[in-house]
Amino acid sequence: MACLPEDVRALALLLPEAVEGAHQGHPDFRVGGRIFATLWTDEARVVVKLTPEAQAHLIEGEPDAFEPVPGAWGTRGWTSLDLDLAEEETLRGALLTAWRIVAPPGLVARYDGLALDP
Numbered sequence: 847m848a849c850l851p852e853d854v855r856a857l858a859l860l861l862p863e864a865v866e867g868a869h870q871g872h873p874d875f876r877v878g879g880r881i882f883a884t885l886w887t888d889e890a891r892v893v894v895k896l897t898p899e900a901q902a903h904l905i906e907g908e909p910d911a912f913e914p915v916p917g918a919w920g921t922r923g924w925t926s927l928d929l930d931l932a933e934e935e936t937l938r939g940a941l942l943t944a945w946r947i948v949a950p951p952g953l954v955a956r957y958d959g960l961a962l963d964p
Contacts (some may be wrong), residue, residue, distance in 0.1 A: 847896050858875035861942070877904070877948055882945050882947070893926050894925050894944035897947055901914060904943075907961070910928075912940075
């Protein structure tokens with residue numbers, strides 16, 4: 847079943863110290879003052895901050911749902927997830943991976959076994 851923008855918001859805010867902000871008119875989700883996901887509600891997609899390696903892994907696993915953001919941002923790991931093609935488990939995994947990449951190392955260490963299960 848497809849995910850909705852409301853699912854992104856609910857799941858992202860379950861992550862430790864995650865807060866909602868705004869970036870260029872779009873809701874975003876931050877930890878430690880850094881963006882780990884930006885929600886494009888009008889396009890039913892979320893953009894997550896990944897490493898290029900994590901990006902390649904997710905795209906390989908679900909090439910229809912994930913794609914690099916065009917241009918230099920995409921080569922640095924920013925990845926778009928089409929919510930219409932994403933199962934909740936896929937969305938949870940992408941958000942958790944992005945959170946782990948962006949969150950301060952001490953915070954990540956405190957939540958080493960964290961799973962994003964609502």
